[in-house]
Amino acid sequence: MSTTINQQPMKSLSYLGGYPEPVIERVKSLINADQLGEQILKRYPAAHEIRTDKALYQYVMSLKNERLKMSSPLSKVAYDDKISVLNDALGLHTQISRVQGSRLKAKNEIRVAAVFKKMPVEFLRMIVVHELAHLREKDHNKAFYQLCAHMEPDYHQLEFDTRLYLTHVELSGTLY
Template identity: 60%
Template sequence: MQELIYLRSYPDSIQHQVAQLLLQGKLGSTLQKRYPEQQHAIQTDKALYELTLNLKQQFMKSSDPISKVQFDPKIHVINNALGTHTQVSRVQGCKLKSKSEIRVASLLKQLPLPILQMVVVHELAHLREKDHNKAFYQLCQYMEPQYHQLELDLRLFLTWRDSAEGV
């Protein structure tokens, strides 16, 4: 069985199912059935910023403001990141100014909208919870009830993309 690097933390039963779909050349068609509309309209930094602010306004009104949201072509999935969040604090006069930025991998322009939204939700959750702990994942699920399924589906898309079937 080929190593499924994006699925390492998943049970052997899931890895086996995915390996079988890959061997049969069916992983792509399975994903296509689940997400018939693969292309979405969020293709610019402005559109991504609006999506992020809408989600923040809906679920996290009291969180720190976000100063920048953008697609970043330098983010590479092998480094286990599809998005990053940064908090920059500066002293300006006698005040401490804080800015939050979110960057997501440009690869997400090519994946279905629910998966892009899941990554944005993940990065927004980091505004309140810095670590990947129980409270962090509860917040992710509050904002996106299908969070865990979408995370698995993202890993399936990455596995398919890296396989001979997805090339």
């Protein structure tokens, strides 16, 4: 039995809150025509091979060194099974402060939801850029999003497409 978006209105579109109504209507029409997944797979046909924490660390560090040279160092980068995309978290940037002697030492960590192991590299890059931007800008403000767009010119499109993909996953229950 096929369920249309009209029977499950906003629960199915939880990732698209804040987008204009014409965009929401277009997404609903794609869902009702059972074409949302097809459209996403057409644009992003394959998952990446960055599956281990070590490979993720190398990927993040290469992006950081290329796009954000003068920023705080990272002490840890890892996939995290405990981060739930269903709880509005795709990644986390944490800063842990510890007292070492008479100094206060801060360590930056980036954790990425494990679901990104099976997504296209473009979606992984979007979340990594987002978390790297938090090294300089703590809040989600205009400067933060300008920095994201500076590091990844297609940031806003990739964020939207990631949200579409997560909507598709929520409706269909399938990853790549």
